[in-house]
Amino acid sequence: MDRQLARQRTITVWLAAAALILRVMSSSAAASDVQVDKDRLLDSLLAQMTLQEKVGQLRMEYAGAGRNPQAMLDSIANGHVGAMFTAPAASQAGLRELQDAAVRRSRLRIPLFFAGDVLHGQQTIFPINLGQAASWDLQAIGKSARVAAIEATSNGLDMTFAPMLDISRDPRWGRMSEGYGEDTYLVSRIAEAVIPALQGPTLGATDSLMACTKHFAGYGAVEGGRDYNTTDMSARRLVQDYLPPFKAALDAGAGAVMTALTSLDGVPATANGWLLHDILRQQWQFRGLVISDHGAVEELIAHGVAEDGKQAAQAAFAAGTQMSMSDRNFARSLPRLVMQGQVTEKQLDSAVRQVLATKYDLGLFDDPYRRLRAAPDTEKQRLHRAQARDMARRSLVLLKNRNQTLPLSRHARIALVGPLADNAVDILGSWHANGQPEQAVTLRQGLTSGQAANARLLYAKGANISDNPQAFALLADNQVSFDPRPAEAMIAEAVTVARQADVVVAALGEARGMSHEGASRTDLNLPGQQRALLHALKATGKPLVLVLMNGRPLTIGDESQWADAVLETWFSGSEGGNAIADVLFGEYNPSGKLPVTFPRSVGQIPLYYNHLNTGRPFDPAKPTPYRSRSYDIDDTPLYPFGYGLSYTHFSVSAPRLSSARLQPGQGLHVQVTVRNEGLRAGETVVQLYIRDRSASVSRPVKELQGFAKLFLAPGQERQVILQLPLSALSFVDRKLRWVSEPGWFDVMIGLDSQTVQTASFELMP
Numbered sequence: 031m032d033r034q035l036a037r038q039r040t041i042t043v044w045l046a047a048a049a050l051i052l053r054v055m056s057s058s059a060a061a062s063d064v065q066v067d068k069d070r071l072l073d074s075l076l077a078q079m080t081l082q083e084k085v086g087q088l089r090m091e092y093a094g095a096g097r098n099p100q101a102m103l104d105s106i107a108n109g110h111v112g113a114m115f116t117a118p119a120a121s122q123a124g125l126r127e128l129q130d131a132a133v134r135r136s137r138l139r140i141p142l143f144f145a146g147d148v149l150h151g152q153q154t155i156f157p158i159n160l161g162q163a164a165s166w167d168l169q170a171i172g173k174s175a176r177v178a179a180i181e182a183t184s185n186g187l188d189m190t191f192a193p194m195l196d197i198s199r200d201p202r203w204g205r206m207s208e209g210y211g212e213d214t215y216l217v218s219r220i221a222e223a224v225i226p227a228l229q230g231p232t233l234g235a236t237d238s239l240m241a242c243t244k245h246f247a248g249y250g251a252v253e254g255g256r257d258y259n260t261t262d263m264s265a266r267r268l269v270q271d272y273l274p275p276f277k278a279a280l281d282a283g284a285g286a287v288m289t290a291l292t293s294l295d296g297v298p299a300t301a302n303g304w305l306l307h308d309i310l311r312q313q314w315q316f317r318g319l320v321i322s323d324h325g326a327v328e329e330l331i332a333h334g335v336a337e338d339g340k341q342a343a344q345a346a347f348a349a350g351t352q353m354s355m356s357d358r359n360f361a362r363s364l365p366r367l368v369m370q371g372q373v374t375e376k377q378l379d380s381a382v383r384q385v386l387a388t389k390y391d392l393g394l395f396d397d398p399y400r401r402l403r404a405a406p407d408t409e410k411q412r413l414h415r416a417q418a419r420d421m422a423r424r425s426l427v428l429l430k431n432r433n434q435t436l437p438l439s440r441h442a443r444i445a446l447v448g449p450l451a452d453n454a455v456d457i458l459g460s461w462h463a464n465g466q467p468e469q470a471v472t473l474r475q476g477l478t479s480g481q482a483a484n485a486r487l488l489y490a491k492g493a494n495i496s497d498n499p500q501a502f503a504l505l506a507d508n509q510v511s512f513d514p515r516p517a518e519a520m521i522a523e524a525v526t527v528a529r530q531a532d533v534v535v536a537a538l539g540e541a542r543g544m545s546h547e548g549a550s551r552t553d554l555n556l557p558g559q560q561r562a563l564l565h566a567l568k569a570t571g572k573p574l575v576l577v578l579m580n581g582r583p584l585t586i587g588d589e590s591q592w593a594d595a596v597l598e599t600w601f602s603g604s605e606g607g608n609a610i611a612d613v614l615f616g617e618y619n620p621s622g623k624l625p626v627t628f629p630r631s632v633g634q635i636p637l638y639y640n641h642l643n644t645g646r647p648f649d650p651a652k653p654t655p656y657r658s659r660s661y662d663i664d665d666t667p668l669y670p671f672g673y674g675l676s677y678t679h680f681s682v683s684a685p686r687l688s689s690a691r692l693q694p695g696q697g698l699h700v701q702v703t704v705r706n707e708g709l710r711a712g713e714t715v716v717q718l719y720i721r722d723r724s725a726s727v728s729r730p731v732k733e734l735q736g737f738a739k740l741f742l743a744p745g746q747e748r749q750v751i752l753q754l755p756l757s758a759l760s761f762v763d764r765k766l767r768w769v770s771e772p773g774w775f776d777v778m779i780g781l782d783s784q785t786v787q788t789a790s791f792e793l794m795p
């Protein structure tokens with residue numbers, strides 16, 4: 031009743047302020063029927079706002095632990111805060127209290143919007159995004175994002191700091207787990223699926239969650255994979271390889287963009303006018319909101335491009351950062367900068383208008399409580415388990431399966447071993463939002479429910495994830511439990527258990543905090559005693575299945591030799607244990623394909639499939655000296671991009687092209703026949719790569735430009751037609767223009783990026 035009253039009062043103030051009554055409402059008409067003209071409302075609010083109130087709108091504050099709640103409420107009531115960044119577990123009641131302070135107590139009653147990190151689920155946790163990308167299943171990824179939006183909005187959020195679209199070719203970087211892998215084309219298509227799924231048909235809908243895509247731009251290329259480190263690359267590479275996913279997201283309607291914490295060519299993204307103004311606003315015509323990353327304005331001082339907070343605020347604002355996140359410098363310095371004429375009133379108004387427009391689009395002027403209504407306690411019972419299990423199954427990648435070790439019989443006596451085997455914490459992955467370990471299904475639980483009733487499951491932990499508690503102390507997510515027993519005793523126990531079993535399943539990998547923000551690694555082996563454990567299990571002679579749980583490619587050359595079967599499961603989320611059991615028992619035929627190259631050694635990094643050829647490529651079939659390679663290793667990927675096995679076998683025909691000579695403006699059709707040669711139904715991904723043999727700049731040896739995921743019954747065969755539009759043949763030239771140049775192109779078709787069949791055509795002048 032109170033809420034209704036507050037809402038009507040708020041609306042009355044806005045309408046009076048705008049001297050606008052667009053529709054005379056009967057006293058009984060619902061307030062949500064009011065159609066307020068956006069521009070006029072925004073104009074009228076701007077006309078009434080004080081300088082302090084305007085600056086207040088440009089500030090996003092953190093509403094979590096460590097804040098004085100009363101001071102925060104007063105700050106909101108005084109018009110000093112425009113939006114809140116919320117802790118994952120923030121209660122609806124808590125958020126409502128904050129909104130009350132804005133719409134009941136502040137002078138102009140402008141609502142807040144609430145944002146949080148919902149990367150792969152809010153309550154129901156889906157696989158980490160790197161895992162989702164491994165599904166190559168845009169529909170499934172979209173459905174997962176929709177569920178995340180439904181749950182996050184019913185927890186009161188209006189915006190998510192997602193999707194994270196940083197291309198990364200460096201698995202040392204812990205944040206690779208948050209993104210969708212190394213490939214520009216795949217990540218762009220995923221962005222197009224995720225944005226509409228999050229935002230729904232209209233942003234004002236109660237279950238629409240605005241996307242704030244991040245981190246703009248180049249963050250994924252930090253030197254040495256060290257988080258927050260410098261990024262420096264040619265503008266051409268940035269535009270060609272790193273920016274297209276963002277462009278795709280914005281074309282799909284993403285409402286906001288977050289700046290990267292890193293610098294690019296010496297200029298931090300948050301103060302980078304070339305990125306934020308020239309590219310984002312001028313070239314791409316982006317009309318949404320630009321938010322700094324957490325504390326990024328202040329960090330301009332440490333970056334060495336501002337002497338103090340005032341310069342930092344000025345530099346960020348001038349470049350195009352409109353709202354600061356958890357930063358005091360806009361509040362402290364923008365009013366002075368405006369009064370001294372270093373920031374014009376017009377510039378300020380334009381940023382404030384953007385924030386107000388965001389709130390308007392989110393429907394918050396119509397109803398500030400529109401996403402604050404669901405009863406919080408019903409949430410926990412409303413997990414979307416079926417969807418999470420489906421997505422998780424699709425994200426698993428079978429890397430090896432010697433002698434059809436998998437699938438396992440449901441009657442087999444299984445020894446389940448490893449620090450991740452019965453681990454409900456790590457399976458949720460980094461950025462697990464409000465996901466609760468007690469709601470997650472571990473592999474042990476999944477195998478137990480998947481086994482035949484009379485089958486036995488033996489279990490031993492076997493090892494800790496790491497033996498170095500100190501290394502975890504400074505990680506952002508350091509929730510790791512250590513078993514105090516000596517390593518030898520734990521391994522011995524696991525070996526004893528293994529000897530009693532028909533087959534050994536070893537669940538090994540990383541803690542979720544190891545593949546996270548601020549969690550870079552120099553060594554990508556299995557940490558701690560896990561290698562020793564696997565080696566000891568191998569020595570038992572039992573069939574050995576390695577189930578990997580990790581947020582990045584690991585260098586598992588030896589381990590993949592020791593194991594008979596290897597299943598990459600990433601961090602597979604709330605239903606991970608069930609999904610993995612589904613694959614291990616053959617209830618689901620694995621169909622995932624790697625969205626990232628697996629190196630053999632850290633020394634090979636960066637190792638990515640779409641590299642340039644160099645003048646002296648190494649040909650393993652004709653080895654000669656003076657060639658581009660490292661001589662001390664088989665300098666190929668351990669597993670290439672696009673790779674993944676199935677319990678059946680698929681064959682693909684050579685590609686048939688609609689034309690061998692393409693006239694300008696014409697597209698190409700590539701036709702292939704895919705056949706399921708085995709005895710099980712299953713899905714696979716046909717991948718289309720192209721190579722521009724000669725152009726004004728060197729072009730990659732191959733580049734993904736199309737794919738299709740298809741289901742085939744045993745013996746079934748299907749024709750697949752992949753369209754190659756002319757734009758697929760274009761690239762960024764030395765003047766940073768997208769062009770296509772006539773000449774010969776190769777079209778390669780395969781079920782991974784390495785084993786392909788080729789046809790060629792000529793693009794006519």
Ligand code: BGC
Pocket residue numbers: 147191244291323324547
């Ligand atoms: C991260 C962002 C994140 C923000 C808020 C920053 O440190 O870089 O990705 O959205 O914190 O949690």
